[in-house]
Amino acid sequence: MESKVAYENDLNLKATELRLGLPGTDYSEEQALFSARNNKRPLPDTNEKCGSKGCTDAPHAGNETAPSTKTQIVGWPPIRSYRKNNLQPKKTEPEAAGIYVKVSMDGAPYLRKIDLRIYKGYPELLQALENMFKFTIGEYSEREGYKGSEYVPTYEDKDGDWMLVGDVPWDMFMSSCKRLRIMKGSEARGLGCGI
Amino acid sequence: MDPERKKVLERVAVSTFPDEVLERVLVQLKSHKDRSSVSLVCHSWYDAERFSRTHVFIANCYSVTPEIVSRRFPNIRSVSLKGKPRFSDFNLVPPKWGADIRSWLVMFAAKYPFLEELRLKRMTVTDESLEFLALSCPNFKGLSLLSCDGFSTDGLAAIATHCKNLTELDIQENDLNDKSGSWLSCFPENFSSLEVLNFANLSNDVNFEALERLVSRCKSLKVLKVNRNITLEQLPRLLIHAPLLTELGTGSFLQEHPACQYSELENAFNKCMNLNTLSGLSEVTALSLPALYPTCANLTFLNLSCAALQSGELAKLLVHCPCLRRLWVLDTVEDKGLEAVGSNCPLLEELRVFPTDPFDEDTFHGVTESGFIAVSYGCRRLSYVLYFCRQMTNAAVETIVQNCPDFTHFRLCIMNPWQPDYQTNEPMDKAFCAVVKTCTRLQRLAVSGLLTDLTFEYIGKYAKNLETLSVAFAGSSDWGMQCVLGGCPKLRKLEIRDCPFGNAALLSGLDKYESMRSLWMSGCKVTMNGCRLLAKEMPRLNVEVIKVDGSNESQADKVYVYRSVAGPRRDAPPFVLTL
Numbered sequence: 001m002e003s004k005v006a007y008e009n010d011l012n013l014k015a016t017e018l019r020l021g022l023p024g025t026d027y028s029e030e031q032a033l034f035s036a037r038n039n040k041r042p043l044p045d046t047n048e049k050c051g052s053k054g055c056t057d058a059p060h061a062g063n064e065t066a067p068s069t070k071t072q073i074v075g076w077p078p079i080r081s082y083r084k085n086n087l088q089p090k091k092t093e094p095e096a097a098g099i100y101v102k103v104s105m106d107g108a109p110y111l112r113k114i115d116l117r118i119y120k121g122y123p124e125l126l127q128a129l130e131n132m133f134k135f136t137i138g139e140y141s142e143r144e145g146y147k148g149s150e151y152v153p154t155y156e157d158k159d160g161d162w163m164l165v166g167d168v169p170w171d172m173f174m175s176s177c178k179r180l181r182i183m184k185g186s187e188a189r190g191l192g193c194g195i
Numbered sequence: 196m197d198p199e200r201k202k203v204l205e206r207v208a209v210s211t212f213p214d215e216v217l218e219r220v221l222v223q224l225k226s227h228k229d230r231s232s233v234s235l236v237c238h239s240w241y242d243a244e245r246f247s248r249t250h251v252f253i254a255n256c257y258s259v260t261p262e263i264v265s266r267r268f269p270n271i272r273s274v275s276l277k278g279k280p281r282f283s284d285f286n287l288v289p290p291k292w293g294a295d296i297r298s299w300l301v302m303f304a305a306k307y308p309f310l311e312e313l314r315l316k317r318m319t320v321t322d323e324s325l326e327f328l329a330l331s332c333p334n335f336k337g338l339s340l341l342s343c344d345g346f347s348t349d350g351l352a353a354i355a356t357h358c359k360n361l362t363e364l365d366i367q368e369n370d371l372n373d374k375s376g377s378w379l380s381c382f383p384e385n386f387s388s389l390e391v392l393n394f395a396n397l398s399n400d401v402n403f404e405a406l407e408r409l410v411s412r413c414k415s416l417k418v419l420k421v422n423r424n425i426t427l428e429q430l431p432r433l434l435i436h437a438p439l440l441t442e443l444g445t446g447s448f449l450q451e452h453p454a455c456q457y458s459e460l461e462n463a464f465n466k467c468m469n470l471n472t473l474s475g476l477s478e479v480t481a482l483s484l485p486a487l488y489p490t491c492a493n494l495t496f497l498n499l500s501c502a503a504l505q506s507g508e509l510a511k512l513l514v515h516c517p518c519l520r521r522l523w524v525l526d527t528v529e530d531k532g533l534e535a536v537g538s539n540c541p542l543l544e545e546l547r548v549f550p551t552d553p554f555d556e557d558t559f560h561g562v563t564e565s566g567f568i569a570v571s572y573g574c575r576r577l578s579y580v581l582y583f584c585r586q587m588t589n590a591a592v593e594t595i596v597q598n599c600p601d602f603t604h605f606r607l608c609i610m611n612p613w614q615p616d617y618q619t620n621e622p623m624d625k626a627f628c629a630v631v632k633t634c635t636r637l638q639r640l641a642v643s644g645l646l647t648d649l650t651f652e653y654i655g656k657y658a659k660n661l662e663t664l665s666v667a668f669a670g671s672s673d674w675g676m677q678c679v680l681g682g683c684p685k686l687r688k689l690e691i692r693d694c695p696f697g698n699a700a701l702l703s704g705l706d707k708y709e710s711m712r713s714l715w716m717s718g719c720k721v722t723m724n725g726c727r728l729l730a731k732e733m734p735r736l737n738v739e740v741i742k743v744d745g746s747n748e749s750q751a752d753k754v755y756v757y758r759s760v761a762g763p764r765r766d767a768p769p770f771v772l773t774l
Contacts (some may be wrong), residue, residue, distance in 0.1 A: 072554055074285075074286055075282065075285030076285070076287045077287045078608065078667070079285070079549070079550070079553050082370075170665070
């Protein structure tokens, strides 16, 4: 059996390996998962077939455990190729393919763009901004805004007003934020002092 | 008079019909099954039939040679040919396997220069062949290519350029090299005979103005199916020129500019009152869907398998489609959508539900057994179903077939192999037992889920009308397949993959294979020796083994057995061993 290490140095071929039959010992947790919901009867004579063949669509059917849930079997499910090609990831969320907003930081030579949708809330967003621009944001409090840092994250909302990031619920923020600006210095302090 | 003598006299009387009269009568017979029966009556009927036959359907291109066909049927105008085994649709047959149309075309050019129609399924067709066809048959009218490969849009250009009397160009679901859309512009400017045009599965842009002119010239156009590059803005410009349309496949149904062209669209659809079939609708949204409502009143076939509709959108649409008999959807409609089907489509006979994410096993979307049950309560006339799902129960299927006992085609695909009834954890045997016991008219069955030999015992015992059986990842032992081969008197096609059936099972069908069209077994336990034995015992069968790279010497990886009067293939590639 190939060792797991060998595969990890590879292009993770194991994930796309086409196999059928005994997956070996590598996917133990998936095996457990699969056998828990799979009461197949073990079949005789399966072991000698599978061996090192790579089992593209070789037997076998029916071992104690099915192929790992991550592997694909050739030609299964039986769908014609033209139909697979047709299944372009449709805009299942039509208008919200991604909320990209510009982020500027005072003093930085160019702007960045981020997709607000990938963050679950303010902490992730702020962390991401910190990483992106290599700075630290202070601690937020409703009364005093961001304390403990020169930088204050602000955003322009739909009405064109510059607001402090963090005041409104995350969802409301996502739908109203048009752009972000990380203010620095005295300007920041003006906003940060909570008007 | 002695009854025996009377019978003989009657027989003589019939066969002294002048042949011409007999032929005139036989010309009315269209069904090839009837014609086969007629040809078996006596020699003079055989002759009358063969002279009067104008259409020949060859279900396996290797079962007969072009020479034999042309010798028997001298007056053919229309040919339908099928080539590769069906599992080639799922990449189980290596490329360059065969089924090349070339040798048939050579015969057509020589013996059927007046050929008008050619319908091919799973054949290999090259551009040169298409050009050869166009040039050899000046009266050529109809070309239909389904699931074929080997050609490019250059071949289509040749057809468009040379076939002055073309009425049908139907290019469906092929594996072609789509180089450009310029083939459409090859139709001459005075060409106007087209009645059927289907290029829905081609991906390159065609010249829209050329298409518009073509549609407006072809006053008899009845079927138009465009590809998804044709926009919603462009569609009305086509529809106004084609008031006789009965089948429409739209392009993209995405509205770029909401307000302005909605009314144009509505007007255009209002004029299309003859539509009975609608397809395409890719990228359709809730906004654009209502434009269709007026035209849906007479729809009998709605193909939404390229349109990722949600349940609510489908429900609203179906309210306008009371006459629907055939419906194809994606599983984005979910069970709720299927409930709407049950509520709104009492005349439904065929339902196909395709998966949107077939390879994503963790998805929780899609349809379940509840959707199917809901349809069965509302659509009692259901006779054809193709259902892809991730969970099913025996009880559900039992209910479904009780509600709809008239199934002729029951194709259930539980997408995770060997999956048991998810509620009881039992095998799905009971489900298929119910299907074959209740649905006495069943002709086609595809099974899935965790299945033991019991399923096959029942199939063999009860499925008296079964003609086609597809099996994957099922069964426990040879006994299962033996039961099927020992029962199922009308079995014609048996296709099996990844099942524990071996030589004993294969050889148990010795007496049956000549009455069947073909047998496919891949990923099973059959060995070369078993196949050799079969070939030796049954010389009139072609026993072919497709060798897969790197496999064991003695393993018969993929076996294809079929009856043939043509003898072994002469064009087999190196990886196909004829035993």
